[in-house]
Amino acid sequence: MRPMLAIEALDLSRVFHVRSGWLRTRRTETIAARGISFEVRSGELFGLLGPNGAGKTTTIKMLNTLLLPTSGTARVLGHDVVRDPMAVRRRIGYVFGGDRGLYDRLTALDNLRYFSELYGVDPREQRSRIAELLELVGLAGREKERVEGYSRGMRQRLHIARGLLNRPSVLFLDEPSIGVDPVAARDLRRTIAELADAGTTVLLTTHYMAEADELCDRIAVIAGGRIRASGTPAELKTRVRSRDVLELEVYGVDDTHVTRLRDLPSVRDIAVEERGQAQLVILQVDQGADPRRDALDVLDGLRVGRIVNREPTLEDAYVAIVEEAARSAAGSVRAPA
Amino acid sequence: MSEPRPYVERVGPYRFLRLMAIGVRTHVLYMSRSPLQLGEAVVTPVVFATLAFYLFRAGGQGDQLLQASVGAGLMGTWSSVLSGSGAAVQNQRWLGTMETLVAAPTPLVLTLLPITVSTALVGSYSMAATLLWGVVLFGVPLTFADPLIFVVALLVCLLALGVVGLLLASTFVFLRNANALANSLTYPIAMLSGMLVPISVLPEWTRPISWVLPTEWGTRAVTTAAGGGEVILPMVMAAVLGAVYVILALLALAHVQDRARRAATLSLV
Ligand SMILES: Nc1ncnc2c1ncn2[C@@H]1O[C@H](COP(=O)(O)OP(=O)(O)O)[C@@H](O)[C@H]1O
Ligand SMILES: [Mg+2]
Numbered sequence: 001m002r003p004m005l006a007i008e009a010l011d012l013s014r015v016f017h018v019r020s021g022w023l024r025t026r027r028t029e030t031i032a033a034r035g036i037s038f039e040v041r042s043g044e045l046f047g048l049l050g051p052n053g054a055g056k057t058t059t060i061k062m063l064n065t066l067l068l069p070t071s072g073t074a075r076v077l078g079h080d081v082v083r084d085p086m087a088v089r090r091r092i093g094y095v096f097g098g099d100r101g102l103y104d105r106l107t108a109l110d111n112l113r114y115f116s117e118l119y120g121v122d123p124r125e126q127r128s129r130i131a132e133l134l135e136l137v138g139l140a141g142r143e144k145e146r147v148e149g150y151s152r153g154m155r156q157r158l159h160i161a162r163g164l165l166n167r168p169s170v171l172f173l174d175e176p177s178i179g180v181d182p183v184a185a186r187d188l189r190r191t192i193a194e195l196a197d198a199g200t201t202v203l204l205t206t207h208y209m210a211e212a213d214e215l216c217d218r219i220a221v222i223a224g225g226r227i228r229a230s231g232t233p234a235e236l237k238t239r240v241r242s243r244d245v246l247e248l249e250v251y252g253v254d255d256t257h258v259t260r261l262r263d264l265p266s267v268r269d270i271a272v273e274e275r276g277q278a279q280l281v282i283l284q285v286d287q288g289a290d291p292r293r294d295a296l297d298v299l300d301g302l303r304v305g306r307i308v309n310r311e312p313t314l315e316d317a318y319v320a321i322v323e324e325a326a327r328s329a330a331g332s333v334r335a336p337a
Numbered sequence: 338m339s340e341p342r343p344y345v346e347r348v349g350p351y352r353f354l355r356l357m358a359i360g361v362r363t364h365v366l367y368m369s370r371s372p373l374q375l376g377e378a379v380v381t382p383v384v385f386a387t388l389a390f391y392l393f394r395a396g397g398q399g400d401q402l403l404q405a406s407v408g409a410g411l412m413g414t415w416s417s418v419l420s421g422s423g424a425a426v427q428n429q430r431w432l433g434t435m436e437t438l439v440a441a442p443t444p445l446v447l448t449l450l451p452i453t454v455s456t457a458l459v460g461s462y463s464m465a466a467t468l469l470w471g472v473v474l475f476g477v478p479l480t481f482a483d484p485l486i487f488v489v490a491l492l493v494c495l496l497a498l499g500v501v502g503l504l505l506a507s508t509f510v511f512l513r514n515a516n517a518l519a520n521s522l523t524y525p526i527a528m529l530s531g532m533l534v535p536i537s538v539l540p541e542w543t544r545p546i547s548w549v550l551p552t553e554w555g556t557r558a559v560t561t562a563a564g565g566g567e568v569i570l571p572m573v574m575a576a577v578l579g580a581v582y583v584i585l586a587l588l589a590l591a592h593v594q595d596r597a598r599r600a601a602t603l604s605l606v
Contacts, residue, residue, distance in 0.1 A: 016601060066439060066440055067598055068599045089440055089441065092440075094436075096433075100432060101432065102433075102434070105371070115437070115441070117356055117359045119441050119442065119443075120442055120443065123355060166442075
């Protein structure tokens, strides 16, 4: 019988101890995960979304048996990740972003042959499985070239092929689109969607909002090692439904401007994105409020380009959740004084 | 939290042989494409052959030049095995493949064994090259007491080297600076195994350490097979100790893998 839940994480925590210095060693402690709980149903495409250092990779590595949790438990397809790692490993695939993790002086074919042996693919099936996967990721015809000559996007696709060799029921994808060009990223999203359609459970981490919005059935937003919000993309958007968004294109915004904008009475959250020479200042404001005049006062003396009023997106919901987490963390640090 | 269960997985002889064959093919191919390792493989034997020749001639032991040459060859092989398995394990970290190897449903020992065997294979080339340079540069005569026994002893010795390499490689999985440790162990173990100078010139108290090293018995088997003397006993001792080291490596790996998962040393960061 297929278990109903593909992934169950219950109160997972992980502490890293780092020793630095040689003669007088200093131990520093990082709490990367602080009580993470979530469930992923079989066949679901679940997104773990959060800024850098939020604890996404740590969470994934506890689930795919590479790291032991400091506390808490987790099961993948009903198998405990601590007590029964081999049972978990047989049924999962793990793909991480970036261009490492391959034997770059070997050809793609040699890489896949080696890994299909290690991942226990039936020898009689190996040849056809490899051909099928090369086709799936669009590397057919290039498999006899050495990986060192591959582009980032090609390496990433080879990684995916590697992760799928053993026909995993659960696939862990840790920021697969990192450093990949937009066209390759779009192809990657299509491949992921196809895998999910074919019944593979996918746990995807990303810090690209649009990617999560497009792909995921459900999302958990993680920041500071905790899950701050979870639900379908639509549910998360309702968190910012009582807001409007004002976008201003400005040249030369600095931190003091941002602080002053944040302090305006009707501004709930603020995000700044680089747009070439300019910055895009995104203000989430109370519905019906129009702080345009106040904002322009703050930005007095700077060149201001296009100003747009729009409906909130999932990205805005994400910014709101992460900012709130940052505020509560800052508050808890200051509190004891 | 519950205690981890040991990493049991049944691997039949067919799967074992396949894992070994494909693992060795992959890693020998990978090493053979490293310009650095190739350069080392060419230069090291010349250095060791020269060293052995002058050391032995200066010591007035000109009649033992072949043994000296063989010892020097072993030295090259050993340094290739040890720094090779240290570098190979560390290399998996650099490449980011360590995590993919550990996350595979294959017991880690069966993943590491082909890596050390590959370094021993690459290293056995060092033996041949050292002997060759001895002949070409210094006219060392290739008069083995019994060429057949020599080949058998050499194979046993290579296995002994590989097994010690495996035990050390298993600890490298846990150590972040694997190759630094490997480099610092190369010469002490070579000395204690009598590769460059006979262990009889070492202080008496080191004797028990030498006796528990399969590499010492392997070295003894190979050098006596070249020069004449008792070969069978050292070969048997090397094989028995080798088996013990495999068991130690298995135990170490099960333990080390969990420590690595606890201490997060599988990746570089
Ligand atoms: N092996 C490690 N040793 C020490 N600290 C680590 C290690 N891995 C991650 N961390 C720390 O844990 C936190 C969470 O990291 P990570 O899970 O990689 O975040 P994310 O994947 O969301 O960017 C960060 O502060 C990071 O520096
Ligand atoms: Mg990460």
